[in-house]
Amino acid sequence: MKTYTNTGNKDTRSGFGAGLEALGKKNENVVALCADLTGSLKMDAFKANHPERFFQVGIAEANMIGMAAGMTIGGKIPFTGTFANFSTGRVYDQIRQSVAYSGKNVKICASHAGITLGEDGATHQILEDIGLMKMLPGMTVINTCDYNQTKAATLAIADYDGPVYLRFGRPKVANFTPENGAFNIGKAVELTEGNDVTIIATGHLVWEALEAAKTLNEAGISAEVINIHTIKPLDANAIIASAQKTGCVVTAEEHNYMGGLGESVARVLAENAPTPQEMVATQDTFGESGTPAQLMEKYGLNAEAIVTAAKKVVARK
């Protein structure tokens, strides 16, 4: 079984910051907007290097999204930055009309997504954002798994013409994907090959899926781990091929099971290759205060939960 090495815990938001900093040098059309969370979003370097291309909008997310949409007229590529909650639910109609329906090349970059935001509690822990964003026609939805991949995704979306939602997080997590690796929007990444169960994970749950695969391997269950960084458009072919090979699927995400990756995978499988599936996700609930690790454990979003789900789904074959 292929194994991966954590080269040192790093936060995905810093990957975004590093990507944005690199983009600033590389692409003069890239502009950044932030709603009073420059430090949290790690946008300081871009701001320092390119003050004329950095727009501090204050605590006014609706105006930020509208401005970003307007900035595309004349060829700029705006990257907006705030927490995932304020990047989506708070400004859904602005995104719907001025970005998605108007087909504008805006990159909505959302940090502190999911329950691992931690101590701030449920007001800030959005677990519905993937669903909100994937419902919008024409919106690309990306949820990266580690620092390196977040940096690569930030660079890649600047070269793609169209609205993108890029979701990442707050805590330091394992960094294990290749440094300066390629990022292909809409392409699944097979991390381990296996025959007994397919584990399809996104975001912070990808490393947990790899940990789960090791445990399962020791128990004689061969798991194929697929990293889905792009939830929309979804790499249906990769999912169908793996599900047909292993005969059962676990999906894992830091999101409500309604509206998330799990549902997207279930739709693809139901239409093409009906397969038993278990969903590791939050169960239609809000989060609460706690450390990221405590919350991941309480809400069943870790390697242990994936192992349990895998054993259950293997038994359903």
Add this chain to the structure above:
Amino acid sequence: MADIAQLEDMVTQVRRDIIRQVHKVNSGHPGGSLGCAEFFVALYQEVMNRKEGFNMNGEGEDLFFLSNGHISPVFYSVLARSGYFPVEELNTFRLLNSRLQGHPTTHEGLPGIRMASGSLGQGISVALGAAATKKLNNDNHLVYALCGDGELQEGQNWEAIMYAAANKVDNIIVSIDLNGQQIDGSTDAVLGMGSIRSKFEAFGWDVLDVKEGNNMSAVIDGLKAAKAKTGNKKPICVLLHTIMGNGVDFMMHTHAWHGKAPNDEQLAIGLAQNAETLGDY
């Protein structure tokens, strides 16, 4: 400068276009459209620096954003009469498979439209973004926007209004269609906003009144005065005092025709009051 009489002839034709569009599909918003006919004709025929043809990026020309998208009939009429698309296409307003959607959109590729609008309160933000890009591109042209007065009840406007003053955005002219009416009644009855002038001034904008928003000369003079004030580290607001339903007597001074189409008989009365000047589509 164009002959005022010619521009007024175009306004008369635009009024015909408006009521014929909404009558045909028995839906749409004639009241606010009629009230803004002079504004649109002045803007597109006299005030804006426009390039031939349509390019989404609009580099090297002035831009306009309609925030209160429901007055699409006047926007479509003036765009067509200004050469963006064939006037015959006004026949397709609100029909299936049309580029002339109920509210304006870029989605169907209609030349002249740079942003969808309809869900209110978003246009000033969009205009600010376009204005920022113009500055980054060293493009000295201006960005215009129009909002309804009732629309100012949407909070996003005030985020944008605050931003514009704080950041000294001085290449933008936002006009407010001050007709005092909205769907449910007068703006005072629905949600009184007090002095809109005082509010904009308190936020740091330079405010001009066009007291006669349905007088072509007054509208042109007001917009040109606004234009002369740009580039002075302040955003510009034009309070355009208009009469909802202007030019069709039974539609005037009431919110009743905000979103209602005339029947056959009412259409005939409205057309009789506005002679065909440039030719019906």
